Amino acid sequence: MLDILNQAGWPIWLLVATSVLGLALIIERFLSLRKKLIVPPRVTSQVMELIRRNNDTPESIAKLAASSPLGRVLAEVMLCRHDSDAQRNAAVDDVGKDVAHRLNRYLPALATIAVIGPLMGLFGTVVGMIEIFASYSPAGGDPSQLARGISIALYNTGFGIIIAIPALIFHRYFRSRVDDYLHQMELEASALNRLLARKPPGEAEIRP
Numbered sequence: 001m002l003d004i005l006n007q008a009g010w011p012i013w014l015l016v017a018t019s020v021l022g023l024a025l026i027i028e029r030f031l032s033l034r035k036k037l038i039v040p041p042r043v044t045s046q047v048m049e050l051i052r053r054n055n056d057t058p059e060s061i062a063k064l065a066a067s068s069p070l071g072r073v074l075a076e077v078m079l080c081r082h083d084s085d086a087q088r089n090a091a092v093d094d095v096g097k098d099v100a101h102r103l104n105r106y107l108p109a110l111a112t113i114a115v116i117g118p119l120m121g122l123f124g125t126v127v128g129m130i131e132i133f134a135s136y137s138p139a140g141g142d143p144s145q146l147a148r149g150i151s152i153a154l155y156n157t158g159f160g161i162i163i164a165i166p167a168l169i170f171h172r173y174f175r176s177r178v179d180d181y182l183h184q185m186e187l188e189a190s191a192l193n194r195l196l197a198r199k200p201p202g203e204a205e206i207r208p
Contacts, residue, residue, distance in 0.1 A: 009131075009152035011124035015159045018120060022113040022167045025106050029174050033103065038181045039070045044188055047074050051196075069099045073185050074192055081196045092189055099185065103178045107171060114167035121160015128153025 047064065050056045056078055065075035076095040080088040131149030 007148070007151040007155060009124065009127060009148070009156070011120070011127050011152065011156050012159060015117070015120050015124070015156065015163060018113055018117060019159075019163045022110065022117075022163060025110050025113070026166075026170045029106060029110070029170070032105075033174060033177055033181075035181075038068060038103070039184050039188075040068050043068060043071050043074065044192070047078070047192060051078075069103065069181070070185050070188060073099060073189050077189050077192050077196065088193070092193075096182070096185065096189075100178070100182055103181060104175075107174055107178070110167055110171045110174070114164050114171055117162075117164035117167060118160045121157045121163075124156020124160070125153040128156065 043064075050060055050064070061075045061078055064078075065072045073092065073095055076092050077088070080091045083091070128149045128151070131152055132146055134145065134149070
């Protein structure tokens with residue numbers, strides 16, 4: 001491996017650093033975007049239990065908001081349950097935008113890596129071409145320098161493409177996962193909002 005890096009020249013180290021960063025982002029997003037952390041399956045039932053028992057106190061709502069992004073959205077619906085429709089929708093939209101921003105964290109960086117990977121490989125190719133032209137002289141070419149220039153050009157081009165392909169794939173995959181989570185949160189918030197709208201203020205219990 002070290003022999004390959006030496007043959008690829010100094011531009012390859014920029015690509016190595018980029019690949020390490022891309023791998024770190026992919027692992028971080030895999031761990032952070034797990035379904036049990038974003039949309040836990042029991043959050044909705046816990047919310048319904050709080051409402052049935054009239055236990056929707058500020059403390060319990062704050063605990064719900066801190067539990068997960070879905071819990072935060074549902075907690076905002078409960079906090080604004082007695083506001084007008086316009087105020088409640090605006091408040092929930094604001095929270096939803098903040099949740100979406102947090103879920104999309106680092107995805108632009110991953111997209112940037114997918115774009116600059118081939119460009120950095122092209123830069124290495126240019127460096128290799130310079131090495132090739134530098135190997136020629138009026139007395140003749142230096143075969144070893146010519147071979148080194150070709151190695152630099154090909155290794156950097158290939159490595160740049162190898163970095164870009166998985167970065168692009170995982171960027172699209174994570175974007176799709178985030179969109180699915182946001183859609184599920186929107187459905188859960190809308191269902192809770194409709195349910196709370198059917199409950200007159202002061203009623204002790206909501207029956208399914």
